[in-house]
Amino acid sequence: MEVSDFLNSISASMLRKPFSDSKILSNTILGLPFLELAAVCVNLTLVVLFLFVVSVRKICVCEGRIRINKENGTSTTTINGNNVIDGEVVIGSMFKFSVFSCFYVLFVQVVVLGFDGVSLISNGADGKHVNWFLLCVPAAQGLAWFVLSFSALQCKLKVSHKFPFILRVWWLLSFVICLCNFYVDVRGLYVEGFKYLSTRVVANFAVTPALAFLSVAAIRGVTGIEVCVDLDAQEPLLVEEETGCLKVTPYKDAGIFSLATLSWLNPLLSIGAKRPLELKDIPLVAPKDRAKTSYKILNTNWERLKAENPSKQPSLAWAILKSFWKEAAVNAIFAGLNTLVAYVGPYMISYFVDYLGGIETFPHEGYVLAGIFFAAKLVETLTTRQWYLGVDILGMHVRSALTAMVYRKGLRLSSSAKQSHTSGEIVNYMAVDVQRVGDYSWYLHDMWMLPMQIILALLILYKSVGIAALATLIATVISIVVTVPVARIQENYQDKLMAAKDERMRKTSESLRNMRILKLQAWEDS
Template identity: 25%
Template sequence: MSSFVFSFCTASEWKKSFSSQFEDNPDLGNACFTETAIIFPAHLLVILLFLLRYWFLNAVEFQTAPAVKLTGSSMKIQNYEIAASLAAATIALIQLFSVIARNTSPGEAGVGPIEIVLIATIAAMYGLGAWVMAQEKKCFVLAGAITRRMGFVLAGVIEIFKFQGVVTKVEGSDENTFFILYLLFAATAWGLTLAELFVYPHEYEVLRGPDYRQLQSQMKKSEMESPEKTADFFSLITFMWMSPLLKEGARKPLQEEDVYGLADYDQSANLHKQWVPVWKDHQTRSDPSLRKAISEIWGTRFWVGGSLKLINDGAQFVGPIFLGLIIDFIGDENAPAWKGYFYAGLLFVCTMIGAAGEAQYFQIVMRVGMQVRAALQAAVFRKSMYISNKGRREGKFGVNLAVNNLISSDCENVEMATRNFHILWSSPLRIFVSMFLLYQQLSWPSLVGAAFLVLMMPLQKQVVTKLTQYARAGFKKADKRVKKEKEAVEAMQIVKCYAWENSFVDEAQQLREEELLFLKKSAVLGALNMCLIFSVPVLVSSVSFTVYVLAGNELTASKAFTSLALYNVLRMPLIFFPQVVAQLTVAMASLDRLEDYLSRDEVQDKDVQPLQPGLPAVSINNGVFSWGNLDSRDGDKKSKGNGKSKKPNKEMKHQPVTRQKSSGSVACGPEEDYLVTLKDINLTAEEGALVAIIGPTGSGKSSILHAILGEIPTKAGMVTTRGTLAYVPQQAWIFNATIKENILFGLEYDSK
């Protein structure tokens, strides 16, 4: 690698600039190596980001994506950025021509190919950036806007690292012209970077997509769009877009109207619209998979969060490594000063990158989990409205699936698993790397400490298990107490009448004491768990250091502090990994239940014809309807009682007929035996008519309504509906008042 780099930099003065200061590590200190291996690839990455932004602007997939046209101050800022980018490209071209001229002049020191290639790449990069921004002036597609901004920010960061090398190179030389050109270039690049960091287009005209903007004075904060949508890159990384809300919360308790409205991509209605076509496509397949459908929508964003988790995990090991290097540097009196600054600077930068990566990781996976939960809850709710009687009976889990449990427990289990899934692969990786680095520090005694840490895990697991059991028992006692108090309040008149107050108070007090007993046990175990969490690293490190010293080794400060930091990194995955495995196991069962429910049979939507003069709004001709087949009914009866089944009356058995279809109607005949619910039904309801269906209890009045709605399978005949349809059931209900007040229901009585 070094031979290639130096041959690529032949005759360049840059490769000598740091050679006297970085004697211990020439490749790291050599500016030529830095240009070839770091700066040049970074500029190529920026070019790729600009090309990606151009693809967002012109790809067919984004021709209908939301887009705006910049106006006002946003257009002025865009013009400034274009001018700055063109200026940077022009200065780079002047530098390029100057370098080429110096290379061809007799008596001048030659330059290496890297300088010519690098400067040409920089000029092309800024020229491409200006061209992309000019394309944005015509149509600013909101999707992918961050790619161009990331490119200019990365270019500005590169110049910060490059600036020191330039200053060092010109010290003691007479190359003032090149230095002035570079200062102009760097100032232009940094000005462009600052504009990209802190300014986002806020004045525009909507070209495509909905326009939610209103006058700020006419909108409540809860009706405003989330500021996250218009936040700049720096604000997104640091979450500064939340500062106004946090300041508001510091001044007074937040109310609902103080919180910004949800972004459109977080609203459950939009998430459901996104989910429906994907799940319908999977239902047409031979083996519909809920996991694949979820991955198809949120998989990319989910694994972006995983990559940030990987960055955070890498940053966890940077701290212990550079901590050991800094301690070694302090103990070495002959070490050059730049090493200390270099190690400290890298430690700071890597720690900041790790912290930012962790924050973005949690934000992404929690948002994905929330979106998955909202979409699944909406899908389950819709399914409960459309599921057929056959769908209720059939399925892998039978009739035991309660919609409330699916919406509350199972969807929540999937959400929690989505949040914590990356710990499943991250924990083994962190454990392996930690043990590898610990073995390098302490050799085999590190394995003793790790074994002690593993042995402490069952104790901590037992404590957490008991803590959970006591907490759940306390919640059950609290539910019983609240139920008892609710009964007393609802029947207060009877309680007062028979003087049962003391009896109810004693029962509630006893339940409260039992509840407090479990809460006290939970508090004690919680304190013990916290004690274990903070004491285990100390005990583990003490055991490792004791074995290390007894083995005849010298324990230095560098090894001690580095090992302590690594044990601290090792502790968390060992604690959370078993919990996440158990959590994912529960989530897999929840996914199976949700998949089974969402795959069940639905009531088929009938084509609704428009209302036409002279034609009835609802009509049934020779309708035969049945809730179920004979086999299923007989099976139900056989499963109950003594195993004997009762055969239905033969007269209630309709003979099979040929299935037919007609536009706007349902006409079909059965293909197998069934129990008839309604037989030979003929009904006509004209437009605007008030029709009443009367009959004794159990005669099928409600069943006719369900047949019109299509909820009872049509075995024969034809059902036709025209126009819109609404089912408005009523339920008998009175409030505690006189008959007259119940009839008037708050209205004034008019005796006339």
């Protein structure tokens, strides 16, 4: 009877143990602070997601591996879609510091894991049950940073010009959680003193500078790894002139932070500060910004419009709009946002004056007003730079496409057509008319920005002076009506100016052509 009771007790304890362990695990995990629980969830989720992405990529790579061409004794490797022959990989300081920061954080997490494990063992040496689930936080952190460190190191093997997107998001989330923990820890130390110190607090303080650097690297996205191609074997025997730079502009692969601050220009500006720029220092234009690409897009839309209605001459303005409407839409977003934030200052100036006069609507109103003014001015500055840059790029695309179309049409003109369109007029089309059309990108958004500016200004005036704002509206309408005849007169003078330029180019071309005949025939004395 005693043996059966003993067996029954053993079986009951074995059945209860899994349930007790799961209960301990759930109580331990759910009892964690919110930030530590968020760190565990984020790290484990991203580890699973990263392993899934890696496995999918491995399956895709199995179908087409990198091939080595041994026919001529040279190796051709595909890197980021480009074939590199006898390339030398140059590792930048950004990549070195990023990998060092990852392994530094990994080392700190491993030290914390070991220290907490030793503490648990020493505290459980008196026979009490050791709760190993308390190590879930440092274990999850160590696993995550193990994957992060070797994933960053793998960018060197793949010769990646950019860090993977998942890696960058991971770094940013880790830095945000670290900042939240930093604030909570500083507050706890201020309230409780050194009693609040623990291995987690010390580790969080230790890894904050490294995570801050990794967040900057994540925003930039560029690894700093470059491939220098040896072109000695491809050089011609006779070099007529000095070749330009073979490197494409950094604007092509610039990140959000680099585009917002225009820091992609820093390498070129640093070279220009040291010495005068040469042709080899100027990088190549990105393929999407070249004249060949713009011409193909515009010519395709032009031919499509001609095919839709062969009996009618298609509209060149409509073809340009269909070709470059995406760039115009992006510029419209920056222009509209710039217009809105430009009126934040005039709208908030009355609240600022009331606050300086001693009227405080809510606590800390001065800080809020100063923050709004600063944020509005910052957004206005950033949108203005992006707007102007986008307008310049849009105008460049339109000018290059139209110039290529006019030049190609000039090559196809018949002899009878050349009688009515001289070479001087064709040169005038490319030098003056195309420039005018390209400059129109600066005034493209005035059609909808001007009414919006008038409405915003009238609303601010109505808020300040009341019904007297109607006088401003009447004055605005009168000034617009008065400028209409002046604009027509300017248009007539512009037409006459263009006709005079055509005549000047025609006579200049005729004079040069006749001078060439006199020189070739040696008729100067006659």
